[in-house]
Amino acid sequence: MDTPEDLRYSTDHEWVRVAGDRVRVGITDYAQDALGDVVFVDVPAVGAVVEPGGPLGEVESTKSVSEVYAPVGGEVLAVNTSLAERPELLNSDPYGDGWICELRPSDPSTVDNLLDAAAYRALVDG
Amino acid sequence: MTTEPPAVAPAASEPVPLRHSALIEEHVSLGAKLTDFGGWEMPLSYPAGTIAEHRACRTGAAVFDVSHLGTVRVEGPAAFDRLQQTLTNDLGRIGPGRAQYTHLLDDDGGVVDDLIVWWLDDESFDVMPNASNTSAVTGALGGTDTTEQRAVVALQGPYARSVVRSVLPEAADLPHFAVASMTWRDTPCVVAGTGYTGEDGVEIAVPSGSAVPLWRALVAAGAVPAGLGARDTLRLEAGLPLHGHELGRGITPLQAGLGWVVGWDKPSFRGREALVAERARGVERRLVGVTTVGRRPPRAGDLVEAGSGSSGVVTSGNFSPMLGHGIALALVSEPAPATGTPVVVTTRRGPLTGTVATTPFIRAGQFASPPSTPPD
Numbered sequence: 131m132d133t134p135e136d137l138r139y140s141t142d143h144e145w146v147r148v149a150g151d152r153v154r155v156g157i158t159d160y161a162q163d164a165l166g167d168v169v170f171v172d173v174p175a176v177g178a179v180v181e182p183g184g185p186l187g188e189v190e191s192t193k194s195v196s197e198v199y200a201p202v203g204g205e206v207l208a209v210n211t212s213l214a215e216r217p218e219l220l221n222s223d224p225y226g227d228g229w230i231c232e233l234r235p236s237d238p239s240t241v242d243n244l245l246d247a248a249a250y251r252a253l254v255d256g
Numbered sequence: 257m258t259t260e261p262p263a264v265a266p267a268a269s270e271p272v273p274l275r276h277s278a279l280i281e282e283h284v285s286l287g288a289k290l291t292d293f294g295g296w297e298m299p300l301s302y303p304a305g306t307i308a309e310h311r312a313c314r315t316g317a318a319v320f321d322v323s324h325l326g327t328v329r330v331e332g333p334a335a336f337d338r339l340q341q342t343l344t345n346d347l348g349r350i351g352p353g354r355a356q357y358t359h360l361l362d363d364d365g366g367v368v369d370d371l372i373v374w375w376l377d378d379e380s381f382d383v384m385p386n387a388s389n390t391s392a393v394t395g396a397l398g399g400t401d402t403t404e405q406r407a408v409v410a411l412q413g414p415y416a417r418s419v420v421r422s423v424l425p426e427a428a429d430l431p432h433f434a435v436a437s438m439t440w441r442d443t444p445c446v447v448a449g450t451g452y453t454g455e456d457g458v459e460i461a462v463p464s465g466s467a468v469p470l471w472r473a474l475v476a477a478g479a480v481p482a483g484l485g486a487r488d489t490l491r492l493e494a495g496l497p498l499h500g501h502e503l504g505r506g507i508t509p510l511q512a513g514l515g516w517v518v519g520w521d522k523p524s525f526r527g528r529e530a531l532v533a534e535r536a537r538g539v540e541r542r543l544v545g546v547t548t549v550g551r552r553p554p555r556a557g558d559l560v561e562a563g564s565g566s567s568g569v570v571t572s573g574n575f576s577p578m579l580g581h582g583i584a585l586a587l588v589s590e591p592a593p594a595t596g597t598p599v600v601v602t603t604r605r606g607p608l609t610g611t612v613a614t615t616p617f618i619r620a621g622q623f624a625s626p627p628s629t630p631p632d
Binding site for chain 2: 143144161163169170172188189192193195197198199217
């Protein structure tokens with residue numbers, strides 16, 4: 131499993147990449163592998179305000195429906211519109227072109243509460 | 257992120273050791289993701305993924321390990337009568353060397369199992385139930401459970417016959433729903449012109465010791481390994497029922513639109529009285545196909561409401577890899593809506609709009625693509 135060092139991770143298998151005052155969010159390589167082929171991604175509305183741990187969207191694969199939770203709370207600034215036609219990007223490039231949305235954290239310090247790469251690896255290998 | 261239980265991998269009700277086919281080590285070495293299905297640990301998908309495997313079966317040829325299906329050998333002078341008086345379909349319609357799809361019912365007309373009978377020769381039949389129903393079928397028919405002694409591989413797709421021609425040439429010319437004993441590398445095997453994908457193809461039962469070399473020969477000849485994930489999306493596109501979804505106790509063959517599986521002229525078979533009564537008064541619900549707009553899949557358990565006033569529930573739903581939108585089978589109240597009737601599928605994730613559609617959703621060979629064309 132690929133677990134980039136520069137990201138932070140939730141115990142629900144989302145990743146966060148900090149860029150200035152915003153964070154980009156997606157699901158991990160472990161998560162996409164467990165889901166199998168993704169066929170539909172429900173992304174949040176731009177402008178929506180999400181609670182930490184609250185619903186952020188849904189990922190549907192050929193075998194299951196999975197909820198995506200907000201790793202941090204905040205306002206949705208952007209969503210990955212490519213996923214409407216190419217949801218398989220979550221499988222092929224989960225940390226890159228398969229990102230789901232960008233948030234402006236209501237409390238940027240909460241990012242520090244997320245797991246680092248080593249702790250996330252320990253979680254999924256455990 | 258949380259994940260609901262996979263639709264194709266119902267959890268075992270109690271922790272019993274999982275069974276394995278003779279091909280398990282081959283699947284692991286191919287990098288298969290394994291799943292528990294009917295008490296067996298079987299390949300869900302290979303690294304190519306369910307959709308690529310699905311496409312391989314629609315365009316070329318795919319090979320599936322279906323050893324989890326049971327094999328019950330029923331033989332002897334009483335074998336014909338025992339099957340004929342227990343199962344719904346009329347063996348008088350076929351003869352030795354043919355296969356027949358049939359049902360085992362309970363006394364209420366509900367489907368205990370749907371199965372295929374391979375009529376091997378005059379007094380010998382291989383009955384092939386679903387994995388989890390093998391003991392129920394053995395209980396009803398007697399016979400010997402030979403599941404452990406063999407593997408079954410299904411070679412399916414518009415180019416399945418050209419693939420098998422280089423491995424077992426005799427199988428390439430086997431007619432649809434014919435059954436024949438053949439010899440592959442000095443090993444006896446049984447081949448049937450059957451399958452569960454909506455494509456042409458054959459299923460081959462071989463002694464367990466020959467499973468790996470046969471599998472490798474078929475893959476070397478061009479068949480793409482495919483798992484149970486693709487098997488499920490393929491059978492749904494083909495409009496084929498899955499026991500536990502479209503069929504089961506409480507669902508009769510008539511409700512599932514499978515009246516042709518019933519030998520009405522036979523004097524007796526299990527569940528006949530209930531079924532005859534249901535036919536006389538008319539079914540209260542019926543299985544229909546539904547297509548939905550957009551990629552979001554309808555799912556089993558979603559509610560269906562038709563513009564005609566009929567309503568019901570989705571029994572199986574998924575994304576159709578070939579059509580690019582959602583498809584479903586649904587049991588809806590009579591009078592069932594006609595093809596083309598608008599429907600709304602209510603999911604806990606919001607409504608989907610759709611239309612009642614004829615099944616199968618695709619035609620056999622519709623997406624055939626010559627294997628000689630390399631990808632760009």
